[in-house]
Amino acid sequence: MDDAPESTATYWIGDRRWAMHASGFADAIAEAYANHQRPRCLCRPAGDGIEMYVARLMNGYIVKRMPNTGSQHATSCPSYELPADLSGLGQLVGTAIVENPATGETALKLDFPLSKLPGRSSQPPAASTSPNIASQGQKLSLRALLHYLWDQAELTHWHQGFTGKRNWAIVRRHLHSAATHKFARGSALQNRLYVPEVFSVEHRDPINARRLAKWTSALAHPGKPSQLMLLIGEVKEIVPSRYGFRAVIKHVPDQAFAIDERLFRQLERRFSGELALWGAFDSIHLVMIGTFCVSYSGLPTIDSLSLVTFTQEWIPVDSPHEAHLVRSLVNCRRSFLKTLRYNLCAGTSMASAVLTDLGDPFELHIATESDTLEENPLEGSNTRNQPAHHWVWHPSQQPLPPFPTVRTEALA
Structure with a gap:
């Protein structure tokens, strides 16, 4: 079951208003693509709508937000995204991430x-596993x-309708969809990306066959x-392992990934916090x-890695x-x-989450140990503008404060 909410998005296309799931919508956006028309999202009652564009997919078309316009949409709109400067994304848009609305492709x-x-090792493991100033x-x-x-898969979004519906199968499908039309170093990211499919004993042989076929391009010669x-x-x-170390990935029980000792030792130092959090709580997932x-014999060997907790x-x-x-919050x-x-270091001040059920975005901050209740931990933040309203939790000095109350009109 998909964890995506039923979309209420509506668009102005040509001379007509269209709901995303209306009969004939697919034909309408195909015609807009052919005529180089820009649909306009009608998520905000005032104004003429927010300009969108139509991208072509292998099996059809899709309406996408224009680059750097996600924050202009209503928080309830499927096209809404945080202002880039509320996260590490702001440093990367336009430099490391360049989207082309004419083609729908993104260069990374x-x-x-x-x-x-x-x-040869492709580069020192520490350089590839930790964001650095350069x-x-x-x-x-x-x-x-x-x-x-x-972010692109919208797995950073949450509302109560997702409860009990998000599993690895959903995560995998959304990640593959997010990788579509992304290119890096001259090749399609989707062709390079391996996200294990959910394993089952009954389908072991076809699953393994698909995995080996996917890995063909990485075979050593x-x-x-x-x-x-x-x-x-x-x-x-x-x-x-008998020689070095190995990483066992869930849903790939028949094939471990080799890790050499040098990379393993750096992994222990660089990701001590992630490993400790993973070890302390059974509910935490650790993703590599x-x-x-x-190798020519079929053995996969990790060359560089990073670990993230979920x-x-x-x-x-x-x-x-x-x-x-x-x-x-859940x-x-x-x-x-x-x-x-993204590339920001752990000491950079930024919101940990943003509420989207109050009509306007509402930032939630976790203060550092050095901040006091009297001080404003938002001073020196990487955000361009201080929020008009915000919530701050000082974990070492107080229990979790209550969240602001949801306004009924904000959910309408």
Whole structure:
């Protein structure tokens, strides 16, 4: 079952108002595409609507928001997205992420390679697993790429209708959809991306056959550069093996991923916080994004990686406090968007989440240990403008404060 809500989006196309699921809508946007018309989203009652564009997919057409216009839409609109400066996305739009409305394609600049020469590590693991000053605002780190796909898949969105409906099958399908029409280093991201499908014993053989077929492009050939695949999968365990270490990914029980000792030791240091959070709470998912090659014998070996923790609803969190905040929002049946850091370091001040059920976006901040109740932790924030209304939690000094009350008219 899909976890996407039933869309109420309506558009002005040509000389007529159309609901997204109305009979004839598909023909209307196909005609708009052929005539180079721009649909206008009617999510806000005032004005002439917000300009959109029509992109062509393999099996049809889709209406998409224009670049950098997501925050102009109503928070209840499917096209709404946070202002870029409320997360690490703001540093990357227009430089590492360049969308072309004429083609519907997006070019991505990565700070890690998708190929390696025989016998060489493609780059020092630490550089590919942690955002660094040189890459900020210019290229996507592995973590930033995962955050971008999660945002594009709208897996950072939550409302009570999603409860019990978001599982790995849904996550996988949305990630593959998000990767469509994204290009990096001259190739389609979707062709490089491996997200394990849900495993079942009954379908073991066809699942394995599809996996091996997907990996064909990453097979090593003597004397030639290896093409790297991108893995996004939930970690089951990372343990010593007879030679080096191995990562066991859920839904891939028949094939572990090799990790050399050097990368494993750096993994322990760089991701100590993520590993500790994963180990402390059974409800936390640990997801690996990494590049890997496949030996001639079929053994996959991780070349670079990053680890990200998620709540049981598959919402990314950076700390136990963020996990508690998200759990409380879900339990209170609130609608919200989870902000993501992309390349930003952990010390950068930013909202942890934004409520979307109050009519206007409402920022939720978690103060650092050095902030006091009298101080404003938003000073020095990376946001362009201070919010008119905001909520701040000082975990070391107070219990979780109550959230602002939902206004009935905001949900209408």
